[in-house]
Structures are given as structure tokens and as C-alpha cells.
Amino acid sequence: QSALTQPASVSGSPGQSITISCTGTSSDVGGYKYVSWYQQHPGKAPKVMIYDVSERPSGVSYRFSASKSGNTASLTISGLQAEDEADYYCASYTSSSTFVFGTGTKVTVL
Amino acid sequence: QVQLVQSGAEVKKPGASVKVSCKASGYTFTSYYMHWVRQAPGQGLEWMGIINPSVGSTTYAQRLQGRVTMTRDTSTSTVYMELNSLRSEDAAVYFCVTSGITGTTNAFDFWGPGTMVTVAS
Numbered sequence: 001q002s003a004l005t006q007p008a009s010v011s012g013s014p015g016q017s018i019t020i021s022c023t024g025t026s027s028d029v030g031g032y033k034y035v036s037w038y039q040q041h042p043g044k045a046p047k048v049m050i051y052d053v054s055e056r057p058s059g060v061s062y063r064f065s066a067s068k069s070g071n072t073a074s075l076t077i078s079g080l081q082a083e084d085e086a087d088y089y090c091a092s093y094t095s096s097s098t099f100v101f102g103t104g105t106k107v108t109v110l
Numbered sequence: 111q112v113q114l115v116q117s118g119a120e121v122k123k124p125g126a127s128v129k130v131s132c133k134a135s136g137y138t139f140t141s142y143y144m145h146w147v148r149q150a151p152g153q154g155l156e157w158m159g160i161i162n163p164s165v166g167s168t169t170y171a172q173r174l175q176g177r178v179t180m181t182r183d184t185s186t187s188t189v190y191m192e193l194n195s196l197r198s199e200d201a202a203v204y205f206c207v208t209s210g211i212t213g214t215t216n217a218f219d220f221w222g223p224g225t226m227v228t229v230a231s
Binding site: 001003032034036038040045046047048051052055057058089091093096097098099100101102103104 | 147154155156157159160169170172173205212213214215216217218219221222223224
């Protein structure tokens with residue numbers, strides 16, 4: 001199972017919106033409503049930001065939203081803040097009843 | 111509150127085995143799946159496998175099949191991950207992670223603090 005493809009880095013200025021893509025196949029991202037997104041600050045464990053493609057867990061800012069089209073999922077961070085600077089990973093359930101993570105994206109707030 | 115307490119850092123030689131534990135509390139242990147995810151230094155996340163603590167059934171990532179074993183002890187609410195025939199590329203932080211506790215079905219909601227495994231001769 002190959003890792004899902006994400007851009008290595010995305011940057012934006014405070015207040016701007018950025019979008020991170022996550023591309024897989026019809027056997028993972030495209031085949032299920034089970035895409036999730038994680039934020040990881042240096043030295044910390046990841047934190048779930050989105051589950052089931054576009055659902056936000058309680059306590060996660062409304063500035064985080066997500067969607068999916070075909071084999072590509074996307075995470076949008078609106079009103080970018082300094083605290084959003086972190087690594088972001090997508091993940092998907094697969095047709096093999098396993099899970100696969102994305103390659104990860106480093107978000108830089110300029 | 112949900113707590114996952116993992117065992118301490120390990121240093122192993124190539125070819126050896128390592129067994130990492132994860133003691134859960136604050137929820138019904140047998141009601142939610144537990145995953146293991148690892149992260150090599152400076153690298154991304156890799157899903158290793160899942161165990162159903164209720165019945166002990168497991169599914170492993172294909173690339174680790176034959177080297178990884180996940181087990182559980184319901185009397186102590188503890189899951190274990192054992193990795194054999196260690197190689198330098200197995201050096202990583204190993205996380206135990208729950209799914210479903212906060213309603214996030216096929217996602218990873220509560221993460222343990224991680225256990226660093228070093229592989230060096």
C-alpha cells in the first residue's frame with residue numbers, strides 16, 4: 001500500500017486561507033468516506049482535526065474544513081494563525097481493511 | 111479521561127525483538143479498537159496494524175506481516191506490539207492510538223505519548 005500523496009510544504013500569511021491536497025486511489029481515498037486529517041506539532045503526538053472526510057471533532061476550530069472529490073481529499077485552513085504552523089497528515093481506510101497515511105505537509109505561516 | 115501510558119524507550123541491536131506496551135484507562139477497554147502507528151526520525155506516519163481488544167483479532171500492514179505481533183491483556187487493559195528481526199529502518203517512535211471513542215469511527219482519536227525505539231549495533 002503506497003502512501004497517499006501530499007505536497008511537501010504549503011505556506012501562507014496570517015489571515016489567509018491555504019489548502020492541502022491528499023491524493024490516493026479508488027482503493028482508498030476514492031472508495032470510502034473514511035478520510036481523516038491530523039495536525040502534528042514538533043515533538044508532539046498527532047491530533048485529529050477532521051474525520052469521515054469533513055467532520056470536525058468537538059473542540060477543533062471551525063477554521064479547519066475538508067472535502068473530497070474523486071481520489072483527492074483536501075484540507076483547508078482559513079484565517080491562518082501562527083499556531084497553525086505544524087505538519088499535517090491525511091489518512092484513509094483502504095480496500096484491504098487497513099489504513100494508509102499521507103506523506104505529510106509542512107505548513108509555514110509567513 | 112482517556113489515558114494511554116506506554117512503556118519506556120528501548121535500545122536494541124539489529125536482529126533483536128522489541129515489545130512495547132500501552133496501558134489504557136478512562137474508557138471501556140474492550141469496546142474500542144487500538145492501532146499502532148510509528149514515525150521514524152524526521153519522517154511521516156506509518157500505520158502498522160490494529161487489534162480488537164475484545165476478541166484479540168488483528169490486521170497488520172502488509173509490509174510488516176510476519177514480523178509484527180499485536181496482543182492484549184484484558185485483565186490489565188494493556189495492548190502490546192512486538193516487532194521481530196529489527197533493522198535500522200525500524201528505529202522510530204511507536205504510538206498506540208484508539209479509534210472510535212469520540213465517535214470518530216475510522217480515524218485515530220486518542221494517541222499515546224509514543225515510545226522511542228533505537229536500533230543500533
